[in-house]
Amino acid sequence: xxxxxxxxxxxxxxxxxxxxxxxxxxxxxxxxxxxxxxxxxxxxxxxxxxxxxxxxxxxxxxxxxxxxxxxxxxxxxxxxxxxxxxxxxxxxxxxxxxxxxxxxxxxxxxxxxxxxxxxxxxxxxxxxxxxxxxxxxxxxxxxxxxxxxxxxxxxxxxxxxxxxxxxxxxxxxxxxxxxxxxxxxxxxxxxxxxxxxxxxxxxxxxxxxxxxxxxxxxxxxxxxxxxxxxxxxxxxxxxxxxxxxxxxxxxxxxxxxxxxxxxxxxxxxxxxxxxxxxxxxxxxxxxxxxxx
Ligand SMILES: [Fe+2]
Numbered sequence: 001x002x003x004x005x006x007x008x009x010x011x012x013x014x015x016x017x018x019x020x021x022x023x024x025x026x027x028x029x030x031x032x033x034x035x036x037x038x039x040x041x042x043x044x045x046x047x048x049x050x051x052x053x054x055x056x057x058x059x060x061x062x063x064x065x066x067x068x069x070x071x072x073x074x075x076x077x078x079x080x081x082x083x084x085x086x087x088x089x090x091x092x093x094x095x096x097x098x099x100x101x102x103x104x105x106x107x108x109x110x111x112x113x114x115x116x117x118x119x120x121x122x123x124x125x126x127x128x129x130x131x132x133x134x135x136x137x138x139x140x141x142x143x144x145x146x147x148x149x150x151x152x153x154x155x156x157x158x159x160x161x162x163x164x165x166x167x168x169x170x171x172x173x174x175x176x177x178x179x180x181x182x183x184x185x186x187x188x189x190x191x192x193x194x195x196x197x198x199x200x201x202x203x204x205x206x207x208x209x210x211x212x213x214x215x216x217x218x219x220x221x222x223x224x225x226x227x228x229x230x231x232x233x234x235x236x237x238x239x240x241x242x243x244x245x246x247x248x249x250x251x252x253x254x255x256x257x258x259x260x261x262x263x264x265x266x267x268x269x270x271x272x273x274x275x276x277x278x279x280x281x282x283x284x285x286x287x288x289x290x291x292x
Pocket of ligand 1: 105107217
């Protein structure tokens, strides 16, 4: 039989649980205590019935059942309710000159190292068009180049699919790990990404349907830039004009990350970038912040 019989006992329940949080790590204790405090506050406020509470627990179990080495349903859930964006924003504040960071998303996998300028779209995307050249430099906040910075690029194809979602794509398609040259310069040949729906066949889809919310993400290229002595930079480059920029399902859009994919028909540029014809020209400098 429960010891909790009277309202006064219930009032003491939260503190009684918190008193039992006595692990060896002060930080773990802090995190667990805050979590328990806020979860108890949620129950006191929303007063879920036992059936509703069980539904919530079963929902988490369903989310777990959808996870595979290639698919992390809890990252998706975190993205969809803005928690990934909040964690990112609170941990990656920096000077105005810094490239804004945003969520990593659930599709980051190890990328094959590639030479500067390599074509990362190795499948039939090429025949469907949308040639794109992404180029620029990696700089510090004073405008000095960061030679040798590692630039990890991953994106969906022109129909909105990542390699891990699409049996028609080879593993590593539309992914590449590049190394900036002595001037911090980089360039990548790819295809213009497309807006796409996040997976809706799992718990994430169940959540979106409960909110009557669309699953679309505006078209983007993911990047992660790493260099010794600098804070890691994980971000997206969004395609200006996309209809979902104001309603990103993952809350990832930031000022300064929406780029014009400018149509370039200059013969000299077509020759310089070794593309077969007019292409989308995207110039972007990544600005890293030195570690303290
Ligand atoms: Fe994405």
